[in-house]
Amino acid sequence: MELDEMKTLWADVSLRMEKQDKIQKELLIDITRQKFRNKLDYVRIPEIIGALFCVGYAMYVLSHFSDFELWYNQLFALISVFILLALPVASLSVIKGMRTLRIDSESPAAILDKFTKNKIRFEKVQRHSMIFGGILMITILPPLAELRGSVAKISNPLFWIIYIPICLGLMFFLSRWVLKKYKRVIDSSEKMLKELEY
Amino acid sequence: MSKEEAFVNLIHANQGLIFKIATIYAKEKAEQDDLYQEIVYQTWKSFDHFKKASKPSTWLYRVGMNTAITHLNKSKKQLNTLPFDQVTIQFSELHDAEKEEKIQMLYAQIRKLNLLDRGIVFLFLEEKTYEEIAEISGISVSNVGTRMSRIRQKLKSEMNPKPMEYGTR
Numbered sequence: 001m002e003l004d005e006m007k008t009l010w011a012d013v014s015l016r017m018e019k020q021d022k023i024q025k026e027l028l029i030d031i032t033r034q035k036f037r038n039k040l041d042y043v044r045i046p047e048i049i050g051a052l053f054c055v056g057y058a059m060y061v062l063s064h065f066s067d068f069e070l071w072y073n074q075l076f077a078l079i080s081v082f083i084l085l086a087l088p089v090a091s092l093s094v095i096k097g098m099r100t101l102r103i104d105s106e107s108p109a110a111i112l113d114k115f116t117k118n119k120i121r122f123e124k125v126q127r128h129s130m131i132f133g134g135i136l137m138i139t140i141l142p143p144l145a146e147l148r149g150s151v152a153k154i155s156n157p158l159f160w161i162i163y164i165p166i167c168l169g170l171m172f173f174l175s176r177w178v179l180k181k182y183k184r185v186i187d188s189s190e191k192m193l194k195e196l197e198y
Numbered sequence: 199m200s201k202e203e204a205f206v207n208l209i210h211a212n213q214g215l216i217f218k219i220a221t222i223y224a225k226e227k228a229e230q231d232d233l234y235q236e237i238v239y240q241t242w243k244s245f246d247h248f249k250k251a252s253k254p255s256t257w258l259y260r261v262g263m264n265t266a267i268t269h270l271n272k273s274k275k276q277l278n279t280l281p282f283d284q285v286t287i288q289f290s291e292l293h294d295a296e297k298e299e300k301i302q303m304l305y306a307q308i309r310k311l312n313l314l315d316r317g318i319v320f321l322f323l324e325e326k327t328y329e330e331i332a333e334i335s336g337i338s339v340s341n342v343g344t345r346m347s348r349i350r351q352k353l354k355s356e357m358n359p360k361p362m363e364y365g366t367r
Contacts, residue, residue, distance in 0.1 A: 001300075001303060001304060001307055001321070001353060002353070002354070003319075003330075003346075003349075003350055003353065006307075006319075006353075007322075007325075008302055009297075009301055009304050010323035012297070012301070013218065013301060013304075014214060014218065014324075015217075016215070017210075017214035017217045017218055018213075018214040020213065020214070020217070023209070023213065024291050025206045028205075028206055028238060029202070029206075031235045031238050031239065032238060032242045033241050034235075034292055035235060035236065035238075035239035044347075060247055096248055098268075101264075101268065103240050103244060103260075103261055103264040103268065104240075104244030104248070104257065104260065104261050104264075105246045105247065105260075105266055106264065106336070107260065107334070107335055107336020107337075108260065108263040108264055108267055108313075108314060108317050108335050108336060109314060109335055109336035109337045110316055110336050111264045111267055111268060112267050115267065129201075134234070143315060152303070159352055
């Protein structure tokens with residue numbers, strides 16, 4: 001279809017759109033209220049709960065740090081605390097970047113550029129979160145066992161013989177799945193950025 | 199006039215424009231309704247800036263297109279719409295089947311373009327000049343020209359696809 005033919009058809013579409021019934025005032029206000037409620041419920045609350053859980057657990061581990069007698073549990077506890085604090089900070093900062101886009105004052109080209117870059121950052125953070133989550137699976141259990149007085153269990157070589165292969169196996173499958181899952185999204189976003197450049 | 203009344207008047211005056219943005223950026227009816235409602239919500243959210251905007255029409259085009267870009271670009275969406283049947287865009291009622299088919303083809307072709315080009319074609323179809331398109335979309339006038347000629351070529355090549363070449367025996 002040629003653009004000129006499109007223009008003629010579009011004029012017809014425009015005319016029909018203008019002729020439609022007007023949406024009632026009450027419905028417009030309801031739309032606005034419902035959207036506002038949905039944003040609060042679906043976006044902020046899970047983020048905040050997740051971050052609070054991570055920070056709370058990190059604080060718990062730190063407050064019992066002097067109770068760890070085994071050197072590797074001290075190391076595992078530090079790694080766990082680092083991951084539990086770093087992941088929510090990284091995730092929330094990317095989401096904040098996406099939220100601060102000024103829809104009413106920036107141009108569509110600028111919005112698309114910023115949004116796509118933020119999306120790529122977000123997907124990368126998600127990817128790293130999954131991988132660090134796998135590491136957290138390994139490092140979180142032994143210190144917890146020591147805090148709960150089960151030192152004998154984790155001192156037993158059999159525990160490590162079973163625990164390490166299971167964790168490494170899980171890590172392997174998780175990482176493979178994550179890399180595959182996010183690669184496609186990141187690739188398509190990068191393609192969009194390239195299209196913006198021409 | 200209260201803020202609420204001014205907002206409702208603005209939406210009523212530009213209802214067709216918002217519908218058109220929703221239909222070129224979203225394909226399914228539920229998605230179109232969701233996008234329409236998201237544009238209404240974003241317009242309300244930034245309504246205080248509207249009063250300060252130097253060109254109100256440019257402002258609304260930007261809010262609509264920016265909302266479509268950010269809303270549809272999210273990888274996973276949960277549709278949260280109010281029942282919206284009374285305002286459905288009812289092309290099915292049309293008697294002219296041929297025209298109806300052409301309109302569906304028009305939408306299909308526009309939706310094949312990337313998000314920015316879709317907006318540029320939309321503004322072109324809205325009878326905007328290259329200068330106005332550049333101002334609204336945030337790219338240079340020469341870039342609008344370049345993009346329009348590429349879009350023209352793309353549309354033409356889709357209408358007249360190259361014949362498949364068969365190997366010689």
